[in-house]
Amino acid sequence: MLGKLGEVKKAMDEIKARLDTVMVDGEAGEGSIRVTMTGNRLVKSIVIADKLMAPDRKEELQELLELAVNRASEKAQNVSEAEMKAAGQGLLPNIPGLF
DSSP states (O other), X not given: OHHHHHHHHHHHHHHHHHHTTOEEEEEETTTTEEXXXXXXXXXXXXXXXXXXXXXXXXXXXXXXXXXXXHHHHHHHHHHHHHHHHHHHTTTSOOOTTTO
């Protein structure tokens, strides 16, 4: 059992390192805002169209930015869950709800 725990920790570390290299995008406003983050949900870039930089569009910019970040985060979560599930299937006993 202790050997399996060591394998699980090693696999989790490898997954985390791999997720740092996976990039996902979230867009909003028909591409006016694009957020790129890693599979570990670290924001790497935010691109905002010039047309949204006007002071009278501040509220729209904020709403679209929230939407883009949430979309990217959801994609990153899905990638992370898929990686964890794939790695965990061969390492741990079948415990319902674990993966």
